[in-house]
Amino acid sequence: MKIVFYGSGNMANAIFTGIVNSKSIEPENIFLTNKSNLEKLEGYHDTLGVSYSYDDEELLKDADYVFLSTKPYDFLKLAERIKPYITKDNKFISIMAGLPISYIRENLQVKNPIARIMPNTNAHVGHSVTGISFSTNFGPNSKQEVLTLIEAFGTALEVKEDHLHQVTAITGSGPAFLYHVFEQYVNAGTKLGIEQSQVEESIKELIIGTGKMIERSDLKMDQLRKNITSKGGTTQAGLNALSNHDIEAVFLDCLNAAVKRSVELAEAEED
Ligand SMILES: NC(=O)C1=CN([C@@H]2O[C@H](COP(=O)(O)OP(=O)(O)OC[C@H]3O[C@@H](n4cnc5c(N)ncnc54)[C@H](O)[C@@H]3O)[C@@H](O)[C@H]2O)C=CC1
């Protein structure tokens, strides 16, 4: 199988690094390209063994899957770049937030199968949650091939295309929202008088350990929380203070804003 990445930025890097680490595809069968940063492509070649090129005809000639991984606003230029060289065997996988399959098809001017995925940067470590929606002409074997490819860097969740907006908010942008919360936790921790580096190191370990508990324990999160909370103890005191704030409402605002932006991006392109 030959895979090509048009766009080798943060998200594509997480995906191809995840695929290489999974050893499901020979690294030299993964081809990278970008706008113009040759040094970056050489770096990925040196560290991961992947191939790279700016020759679009060569890249697309026998490509099975072509990732469209530029920013949404760079897609029209990308479409102009690749249109002359698309072959009937190329199947497209778009990671671009908000751009509908119909819009991608219209601008590539082809009837080739197109899948839209919404991954997240946890693909780097094989833990992306990836929402996926297929065009109706995606055959069952190719669908299975794409799902297997996605499972090389995490888990796949097939959803109606409209629901990719919610997936984008909850898990696509999700790591950024959690990093933001963790940053605030570190900032607050450093105000308690302990050395900053000690707070940073211990909270990093706290987050990793808590993630592993969620992964490995049979207990649900509320029970894990209850197991730490002694009656009249320190945890109860902290949780009481937290419950003075409507944290669910804060996150609902956050997620609604991200969904709204995803819908806006889609509607802007349909105009
Ligand atoms: N960063 C993230 O956490 C996530 C990003 N996405 C989506 O992934 C896409 C890429 O985002 P990032 O990787 O963060 O962006 P980035 O800015 O890191 O990378 C963009 C890449 O596109 C390339 N590019 C631009 N114009 C090009 C052209 N004409 N031909 C070939 N390559 C071209 C750039 O050289 C660069 O390699 C976006 O559409 C975004 O919506 C989706 C899920 C999560």
Ligand SMILES: O=C(O)[C@@H]1CCC=N1
């Ligand atoms: O911020 C963005 O638009 C992209 C989509 C999900 C994560 N990053």
